[in-house]
Amino acid sequence: EAGVAQSPRYKIIEKRQSVAFWCNPISGHATLYWYQQILGQGPKLLIQFQNNGVVDDSQLPKDRFSAERLKGVDSTLKIQPAKLEDSAVYLCASAPGGPYNEQFFGPGTRLTVL
């Protein structure tokens, strides 16, 4: 079974530029998560989708971050414009069925904002 795929793996941008990350969850997984992990900290949930609907986006900085999950499969996370403090690893995870099932994580995208 293929795991969660993410791209790109690394991205370096200047502040105020825009960037987008892509995630392909495990086939058939209804729940998809985006986490932000700042160096030295644990992951923090940014947004959670159940199929193509948003379940929790309470910690998503909506003035600059946006995410979508069209057709309930792939998802993209966008930052526009980026700030220095957005430098982090962005992890995507998916889970089968409901939100209390085990989450499977992708390798992450490391973003550096200069």
Next chain:
Amino acid sequence: KQEVTQIPAALSVPEGENLVLNCSFTDSAIYNLQWFRQDPGKGLTSLLLIQSSQREQTSGRLNASLDKSSGRSTLYIAASQPGDSATYLCAVRLLSSNTGKLIFGQGTTLQVKP
């Protein structure tokens, strides 16, 4: 607000030692607790998941215990090996959450020296 703390932040031991990693949480009303491993540049791999009704879970050389009343969990690694070097994260799900959100600690970075 649930807070998850892991002590120590970093640990270095010689190969063959038995070791204990600690995780504490402030809200004892949890649904379950999960231990993850994160290798540099990689995503998270689930190691053990303990339901709130359980006291411990074992997998190979790993044993995780849960004491909800004191808000603590420990991950015991027996006969450590250099391949165990990684960052270990614990995360809890709250009973009060209808989204099953994981709340992570900041992790313990383990180095096992040959």
